[in-house]
Amino acid sequence: MSIAELAELAQEIRELLISSLSKTGGHLGPNLGVVELTLAMHYVFDTPADKFLFDVSHQTYVHKLLTGRAERFHTIRQPGGLNGFMLRAESEHDAYGAGHAGTALSAALGMAVARDLAGTRENVVAVAGDAAFTNGISFEALNNIGQQTKRMIVVLNDNEWSIDRNVGAIANYLHKVVTNEHYNHLHARAGRLIERFGGKTATKVVRKAEEAAKGLLWPSMLFEEFGLNYYGPLDGHNIELLIGTFKFLKRQEMPVLLHILTQKGRGFQPALEKVKKFHGLGPYDPKTGDTKPVGQRTYSEVFAETLVTLANNNEKVVAITAAMPNGTALDLYRPHHPTRYFDVGIAEEHAVIFAAGMATKGYRPFCAIYSTFLQRAFDPIVHDVCLQNLPVIFCMDRGGLSGDDGATHHGLFDISYLRGIPNVIHMVPKDEDELADMMQTALEHNGPSAIRYPRGTGPGATVKAQPAALPIGKAEVIRDGDEIAVLGLGALLPMATELADALEAEGRSAAIINPRFVKPLDREMLARYARKVQAFVTFEDHVLMGGFGSAVLEALNEMGLHTPVVRIGWPDRFIEHGKVEALRAKHGISVEAALEKLEPLLKPITKRRLVAR
Numbered sequence: 001m002s003i004a005e006l007a008e009l010a011q012e013i014r015e016l017l018i019s020s021l022s023k024t025g026g027h028l029g030p031n032l033g034v035v036e037l038t039l040a041m042h043y044v045f046d047t048p049a050d051k052f053l054f055d056v057s058h059q060t061y062v063h064k065l066l067t068g069r070a071e072r073f074h075t076i077r078q079p080g081g082l083n084g085f086m087l088r089a090e091s092e093h094d095a096y097g098a099g100h101a102g103t104a105l106s107a108a109l110g111m112a113v114a115r116d117l118a119g120t121r122e123n124v125v126a127v128a129g130d131a132a133f134t135n136g137i138s139f140e141a142l143n144n145i146g147q148q149t150k151r152m153i154v155v156l157n158d159n160e161w162s163i164d165r166n167v168g169a170i171a172n173y174l175h176k177v178v179t180n181e182h183y184n185h186l187h188a189r190a191g192r193l194i195e196r197f198g199g200k201t202a203t204k205v206v207r208k209a210e211e212a213a214k215g216l217l218w219p220s221m222l223f224e225e226f227g228l229n230y231y232g233p234l235d236g237h238n239i240e241l242l243i244g245t246f247k248f249l250k251r252q253e254m255p256v257l258l259h260i261l262t263q264k265g266r267g268f269q270p271a272l273e274k275v276k277k278f279h280g281l282g283p284y285d286p287k288t289g290d291t292k293p294v295g296q297r298t299y300s301e302v303f304a305e306t307l308v309t310l311a312n313n314n315e316k317v318v319a320i321t322a323a324m325p326n327g328t329a330l331d332l333y334r335p336h337h338p339t340r341y342f343d344v345g346i347a348e349e350h351a352v353i354f355a356a357g358m359a360t361k362g363y364r365p366f367c368a369i370y371s372t373f374l375q376r377a378f379d380p381i382v383h384d385v386c387l388q389n390l391p392v393i394f395c396m397d398r399g400g401l402s403g404d405d406g407a408t409h410h411g412l413f414d415i416s417y418l419r420g421i422p423n424v425i426h427m428v429p430k431d432e433d434e435l436a437d438m439m440q441t442a443l444e445h446n447g448p449s450a451i452r453y454p455r456g457t458g459p460g461a462t463v464k465a466q467p468a469a470l471p472i473g474k475a476e477v478i479r480d481g482d483e484i485a486v487l488g489l490g491a492l493l494p495m496a497t498e499l500a501d502a503l504e505a506e507g508r509s510a511a512i513i514n515p516r517f518v519k520p521l522d523r524e525m526l527a528r529y530a531r532k533v534q535a536f537v538t539f540e541d542h543v544l545m546g547g548f549g550s551a552v553l554e555a556l557n558e559m560g561l562h563t564p565v566v567r568i569g570w571p572d573r574f575i576e577h578g579k580v581e582a583l584r585a586k587h588g589i590s591v592e593a594a595l596e597k598l599e600p601l602l603k604p605i606t607k608r609r610l611v612a613r
Contacts, residue, residue, distance in 0.1 A: 001043075010036055010239065013035050014267040016065070017032060017061060018267075018268050019286050022283060022285065024077055026281075027084065027280045028268070028278050028281065029265040029279050029280075032268055032271060033159055033236075033263055033264040034157065036239045037127070037236050037260060037262065038063050039062070040243045040246055041246065043239075043243050044246040044247055045125060045250070047067065047093045048093050050124070051124045052125050052127070053086075053095060053096045053098075053111075053124070053127065054126075054127045054128075055098065055101055055126070055129060055132040056085070056099065056129070057085040058099075060094075063093070067091055068091065068093070069090075079577075079579055084404065085098055085406065098408070099406070099407070100408060101131065102135030103137065105126050105132075105145070105154060106140065107126075108126035112152040116151075123250060124151070125154075126153070128154065128157065129159065130156060130159065131323060131345065132346065134323070134346050142226040142228070143226065145226065145227060146228060147227065150253050151252070151253060151255070153249050153256055154256070154258070155257075155258050155260060156232070156257055229254055229255070229256045232257075234258065242260070246258075265278055270284075270288065276331075295457075297457070299397070299435060299453040299454060299455075299457070303395055303439070304330055305333075306439050307366055309465075310443055310467075311340060312336075317337075317340065317364050317366065318358060318363050319333050319334075319337070319368065320365050320366070321342070321343050321351070321369070322350075322351045323343060323346045324370065328369070328395070328397050348376040348377040349380050352380035352381055353380045355367045355385070355392045356390050359391050364391055365393065366393045369395075370411060371411025371412075371452060372410065374414065375417065378417060381448075382421055385424075386448050389423045389447050389448065390447070390448060393442040393450075393451070394449065394450040395439070396411065398454070399414060399452025399454055399541070400452070400454045403455070404579075406576060407574040412570050412575065414450070415542045415551075416545065418519075423448055425447070425473075425520065426450045426517065426518040427441065427442070427449070427452075427470075427516060427517055428453070428515070428516065429453055430459075430476075430488075431461035432460070433464060434470075434516070437470050438516075443469075445472065452490070453491075459494070472520065473517050473521065474517070474522055475513050475516055475525045476516055477511065477512075477514075478512040479500065479510075481510040481512075482532050482533065483508045483509045483510065483602070484503055484509070484511070484533055484536075484537060484598070485511045485513060485533045485536050486503075486510055486512055487514075487515050488512070488515075489515050489538070489539060489540045489542075492539035495589075495590070496512055496539045497512055499595070506605065508602070508605065513525065513529075518551060521551055521555050526555055526561075530556055534601060535565070537565075537568065538566070539589075541569070541570075542570060549565060550567070564601050566597045566601070568594050571587055575587065
C-alpha cells in the first residue's frame with residue numbers, strides 16, 4: 001500500500017475501534033494511540049515468522065485486525081470471542097501471551113537468544129510503554145540484552161500514561177529527552193528528510209539528535225549504558241517516518257531502542273479529554289463518549305472513602321498504589337491527604353517493601369493492589385512483611401472473577417498464596433459496610449492483614465459513619481440450623497443464602513454463616529456445627545485447591561471431626577473471559593451444583609418431619 005493508502009487505512013481502523021468498542025467495551029485509548037505504529041510494524045516485518053511482543057498487550061487490537069481476526073473483532077472480550085490481550089492459543093501471530101506489565105523485554109530476549117542458538121534470522125520486536133520501564137523486570141532484562149544478543153528491537157512507546165499519568169524519575173527523564181530543543185529541531189529535520197531521501201538518511205539525522213543531547217541531559221544516554229543503540233524520539237503517528245526507521249533498524253547487527261511519541265486516545269476527542277476513563281471501559285456512546293452511570297458506589301469507592309475517614313482520625317494512615325490510583329479508587333483519597341498518598345509506578349514488589357519500611361516507623365500503610373497483581377510481590381509479602389510481623393494492610397481489589405478481562409486478571413489465587421504464610425490475617429467482607437469494618441480491624445491489628453473484595457458494586461449496604469473493628473477470627477451466624485451448615489464467603493454469601501432457602505423448602509434445617517475470616521478460621525463455630533450437622537457447604541469466588549473450603553477441611557481434620565464438606569469454587573484450570581454469571585454456571589459455581597453434590601450426603605426426610613414443618 002502507498003503511504004496515502006496507509007493513512008486512509010489508519011483512519012478506517014480508528015473509526016472501527018470507536019464504533020465497535022462502544023458496544024463491547026475495551027481498551028480504547030491505548031489502541032487509538034498505536035494505530036500507525038502497528039501498521040508500520042506489519043508493513044516492514046512479516047509475522048508470524050517475525051515475532052511481535054507487546055508489554056501488557058492490551059494495545060494489540062490493531063494487531064488482531066491486521067492478522068485475520070477483523071471479521072471476529074465485534075466479539076472481543078465477549079463470551080467465546082477474541083481475548084482482550086495477546087493469546088498464543090488464539091493466533092499464530094500472537095507470539096507471546098501477556099496481561100501483566102514488564103514481561104515483553106525479558107520474553108523477547110529469550111526468543112532472540114533462542115533464535116541465535118538455532119542460527120535463524122527472524123526479527124524480534126518488543127513494544128513497551130514508558131510505564132513498563134518503571135517495572136523492575138524491564139530493567140532486569142535491559143541489564144542482559146546487550147550482552148546476550150546482537151539483534152533485537154525494543155520500541156519505547158512514550159505517551160506519558162499507564163492508566164494514570166506516569167510518575168517517578170524515569171518519567172521525568174523521558175520528559176527531559178522529548179522537550180529538549182535540540183531534539184525537537186533535529187526531529188523536524190528528520191521528518192523532512194524522510195520525505196526526500198527515505199529511511200537511511202533520516203535515521204542518521206535521528207542518531208545525530210541523540211548525540212546532540214548527550215551531555216545536555218545526562219553524562220550519557222541511559223539506554224546506551226545498557227548496551228542498546230538509542231534512536232529517537234520520533235513522531236509515532238508519522239507512518240512514513242516509522243516505516244523508513246524500521247527498515248533501517250531491521251538491518252542493524254546490534255540491539256536497538258526506538259523511542260516514539262504517541263498520543264493515547266488519538267482521533268477521539270472524549271478519549272483525549274478523559275485519558276484515564278478511556279484506558280479501559282464498558283460500552284459508551286460512540287459520538288459523545290458518555291457512559292451509563294453506575295448508580296451505587298463500587299467496592300473500590302467504598303474502600304477509598306473509608307480510607308479517607310481512617311486517615312482523618314489517624315495521622316499514621318498512608319495509602320500506596322502501584323500505578324493504579326484510578327482502578328483502586330485512590331484518586332478519590334489523594335486530594336484529601338496528598339502527603340500521605342504514594343504512587344510507586346508499576347512496581348508491586350517495591351510497593352510492598354516500601355510499605356514494610358514505613359511500617360517499621362510506626363505508620364499504617366494501606367497497600368491497594370489488585371489480587372492478580374499482588375501475585376508479583378509474593379516474596380516481599382513473605383520475607384519483608386510477614387516474617388517481620390509488620391502492620392501492612394493489603395487491600396486486594398478484584399478478588400474473585402474479573403469477567404471480561406480473562407485469565408490474566410482473575411483474582412482467584414490470593415487465599416491459596418496467602419493463608420499458608422504465618423502472622424497474616426485474611427478477611428473477606430459480605431458487603432460494603434463490612435469492608436469498612438475490616439479496614440478498621442486491620443488498622444487496629446498489630447501485624448499484617450489482607451482484605452479481598454470483588455470488582456464492581458456490592459449489595460448496596462449502608463456504610464456507617466465510623467467503622468467498627470470486628471473480633472478477629474469470629475464468623476457471623478446469620479441463621480441457625482441443625483442439618484446443614486452453609487458457609488458463603490464474601491460475594492457468594494447470597495448464593496449460600498439461596499441454597500439454604502432451597503433446603504428449608506425441602507424441609508431441611510440449614511444454617512447460614514458469613515465466615516468473614518479465611519485466616520484465622522472460627523474453629524469454635526466449625527466444631528459446634530460439625531457435631532450436629534450432616535454436612536457443610538462452602539461457597540467461594542476462588543480456586544478450590546488451597547482455598548477457603550480446603551481450609552475448612554484441614555481445620556476439621558485437625559480437630560478429629562469428620563463431617564463431610566461440599567466445596568463450591570473454581571476448578572483447577574485457568575478460567576476464560578466472559579460474563580460472570582455465565583462463567584459461574586458453566587463451571588459449577590451454582591446452587592444447583594451444590595444441591596447435586598449434597599444430596600448423597602443427607603439422610604432421607606421422614607414424613608413426620610415434613611408434616612411438622
